[in-house]
Amino acid sequence: MKFLKSTLVLFVLSISHQCLAQDSTAFFILTQEDIRNNNITNLEEALKLPAFHQYYFKNVSTTSSGILSMSNIAIYKDDRPLLLDQNTGYDLRAIPTWDIDRIEVHFAPTSTIVKNSSAIVVKLISVPIIEEPFSLSATIANTSASDFHISTQVSLSNKVHTGKIGLNRSFETAFYADPEDRGTAISALERYDLNFIYKYKILRIVDLTIGGDNSVLKTQNRGELIDGTTRVRDINQDLRKHALFGTISSALSKNHTLSLNGLIHRYKNDLITLDKDLSNAKEQQFNGPSSIFSTSYDQGYMQLLLVAKNQILNYTIGLEINNIKDNQFPSIKAIASEYSDYSVLGLFEYQLKNSFKLEGGTKILTNSLTGTYFMPQAKLTLAPNKDLQFVGSFHKSISYPRFGDIFYPSEMRDGIENSLLLKPTDINTFNFKVVVQKKNIRLQSGILFIDQTKTPQPTRFNTIENSGESRSTSTYASLVLGNKIWNIRPSIIIHGTNYLRDTSRLTFFYPEANIYAQLQVPQTKLSFNTSSRFVGSRTYSYFYEGVIHIEEQEKFNNVSLSVSYLFNRNRLKIYFGINNLRNVNFIASNTYQLYDIDREQIGERRITANKNRSFFFKASFQL
Amino acid sequence: MIRLLSYISYLLLLTSCFLPDEVLPRVSPKEITIRLNKTDKQTAYVDLSKIDKSSDSTRGSWHLKFQNSAKGWAIYLNTLESVAVYNTKITDFDKVNESNYELDLKWQVDIPTPSGLYPAIGDWGDFGFANPKSYKDVFLISWNDGNTTLIEKLQILDASETAYHIRYGSLNGDSTKTIWINKNSEHTHSYFSFKENSQISNIEPNVDKWNMCFTYLSDSIENHHNLPYTETINPNFGLYQGLAINYKSNHVYFDTATTFDEIDYFQAVGLEYIRKDEIINPFMIWDSLNSTSTVNSKLTLIIKNYDSYFALKPISITRLKNDDYTIRLIVKQL
Secondary structure, three states, X not given: OHHHHHXXXXXXXXXXXXXXXXXXXXXXXXXXXXXXXXXXOEHHHHOOOOOOEEEEEOOEEEEEEOOEEHHHOEEEEOOEEOOOOOOOOOOHHHOEOOOEEEEEEEEOOOOOOOEOOOOEEEEEEEOOOOOOOEEEEEEEEEEOOOOEEXXXXXXXXXXXXXXXXXXXXXXXXXXXXXXXXOOEEEOEEEEEEXXXXXXXXXXXXXXXXXXXXXXXXXXXXXXXXXXXXXXXXXXXXXEEEEEEEEEEEEEOOOOEEEEEEEEEEEEEEEEEEEEEEOOOOEEEEOOOOOOOOOEEEEEEEEEEEEEEOOOOEEEEEEEEEEEEEEOOOOEEOOEEOEEXXXXXXXXXXXXXXXXEEEEEEEEEEEEXXXXXXXXXXXXXXXXXXXXXXXXXXXXXXXXXXXXXXXXXXXXXXXXXXXXXXXXXXXXXXXXXXXXEEEOOEEEEEEEXXXXXXXEEEEOOOOOEEEEEEEEEEEEEEEEEEEOOOEEEEEEEEEEEEEOOOXXXXXXXXXXXXXXXXXXXXXXXXXXXXXXXXXXXXXXXXXXXXXXXXXXXXXXXXXXXEEXXXXXXXXXXXXXXXXXXOOOOOEEEEEEEEEOOOOEXXXXXXXXXXXXXXXXXXXXXXEO | OHXXXXXXXXXXXXXXXXOOXXXXXXXXXXXXXXXXXXXXXXXXXXXXXXXXXXXXXXXXXOOEEEEOOOOOOOEEEXXXXXXXXXXXXXXXXXXXOHHHOOOOOOOEOOEEEOOEEEOOOOOXXXXXXXXXXXXXXXXXXXXXXXXXXXXXXXXXXXXXXXXXXXXXXXXXXXXXXXXXXXXXXXXXXXXXXXXXXXXXXXXXXXXXXXXXXXEEEEEEOHHHOOOOOEEOOOOOEEEEEXXXXXXXXXXXXXXXXXXXXXXXXXXXOOOOOEOOOEXXXXXXXXXXXXXXXXXXXXXXXXXXXXXXXEEEEEEEEEEOOOOOEEEEXXXXXX
């Protein structure tokens, strides 16, 4: 029953969270059942979400949403930054999803998040600890591609002390660019996770939480056989991620809560380029100029928040301190490669009856390298009746330039000089939407307008400056429809993007449609699930060596089906499914150079939209 | 049921891991045969990445060779066609006539130096400008059409990063022509023939499609007194069988310490390579007493091209009296 209960709880959460002017509204929620039904095992796979575009090229995935790259989309887990400052090239496969309860996609939410946050925020919420003396859950999954995942979680609780520990091993086989050759399009990976959390109810009003997320990820990017030889060049990745976090919160009064959050995060990504001779098993590390360098960063993060919840006026004030330090190259040319930032924030929420709600506030961030930034936000929700809401919001936020753009010298960056004074990108976001909500239906439709300025851009003198501008307008609509037996969640987005607004008026459009659906067969323990995703041809533009280039990527789709059944007094759930039913894997991506009135094709590459079609079997046991 | 799942999971846990690298059989070295003569097989260009059983030699019926790199202005002579030059130091093209030709003129051919071939035409202009300013010197050019020696006059008018502008004609002034020799960055040089009266193509392959060229190269007789040569118009220089290395990212290493079988990529990658444009007779040991040639069996020539490495070893070398050569090599990509 727990499985059924969790599905239904999340469904209800997504359609009837709060009414009237209480705007909860994530644009989309990927539930734990969605994660299981689609055999999603890491964040990279999970981000094939509505509003996102993802493809792989030469073992590297690129995820974006309209004009926003991953560095401009805030990703948080349980309100803690998940990917450092998102400017260091984090491998999303190192973030497991076996302990995730749901993933929410928010457009322009009111938030205490300081960076990368104004336009799209992705929130990962962990599976809550069951406050029972003992509980155990385990999941194994195997696919026809020989992927294998096994995880187990144990929790103990006596109401005062509650603890949970989870272990996981994942192995995913490589996806080959050409079945005749050994070169991988998506590398094989092996990941071990050890996540734990401990909660101590010190007093009735004081809680302490300590936890840790630890993962070791190994991948093998296999190169193709070099013509005329028995040699190959592979890249072996050995990634270690350790995050230790803690929260102490105390109710200061009936309406006030003070909480202190802390995080220490170490990320070490060793990349070793190996030359191998397959005829004699000799191998040697390659350290030539084209070899990829390893990275290693430390993050220290602390947030102090005072939250006041009253009937009419709520407010939040807080402080945030953050530090990022490079361990691989701790100083370059006698300059320490690290920076800090300090933020203060104040947010308020005023509600008049059930028909008017105003939220607003500001954050002030001071970066140790580049100065102070003022980031206001405001949101107005009007609810003329209990079924209808009009929401309008404005946010300003910043997104840091890539760590390498700030610190790494030209020898490490294709000849482009770094700049210590490179400023963050400014992101201004406007979101207008209408929400219609009835008993079994929730419809939201709106426009998300994003304006990015001061984007780092290489100049023709091989320097980098904050000269880029881009703008996007996304028109979206999503529907959640259903009852306790079935639900269907379609969504559609049309992205209008102008990547080089500073130099050209080229606006490109690409559509996407997503449908998630579940059916619980009445009077049985059988469920059917499907998720379908259709992404139209996408075009984007960029500057390279002073010339505008255009990349056109083919449309693709991904359809997955699964069926599940509960056994053993609902303690065991068996899933059987198929991913990428239509076996859409490689798509064409053509590059053009743009001239005044014409364009010339200068390149063609095959990128990977999905891995091959595969069947999976999964068993999930809960005690 | 749960027990069964446990057993399955243990089994799968053991089987799901990275695949070991497959073992491949060694690639056998390839053999290549080069045939050279001074009449119709003067040059053989070799692309080491696409090596063939034999490499086609061609006759390069050109007379002047123009450097194609944007900032390169050298003009070379074809010694195989007996081309030589004399600088009259006169700048008025029309004033140069038969009276300037004398039998005892000091004809010049290109001079090999340790840093490369120095053109006999020399610095024909001031190269300090973006587009060189020609000194407008009129040169006499001697060339042979196979039967007789002909004399032409030549003046380089100007040049840019994309072309050379030249004027040439007979000494009696009957036929004077002005043409542009276009630079083509896909080739190391552009070629001109007095016989064809035009720029000629198809002399050399695309610059990325060859690593080395077997041909005849001129060099100081003093430097190679043990090697057979053919006389040139300049008594100090002889024509030797040689190897021209494509300047574009090809570097060489002469290995006499390791056997050909032992050399592999891991050893080759650590060697110190040098840039060398021309190598005179690298694979032959000449016994001047008996006038016989033997192959230099201790030498392995390693050529580095970007990230690729090739080892070359001579198997046999045959020289006929008229300086015809047949060279057999084995080549392996490392």
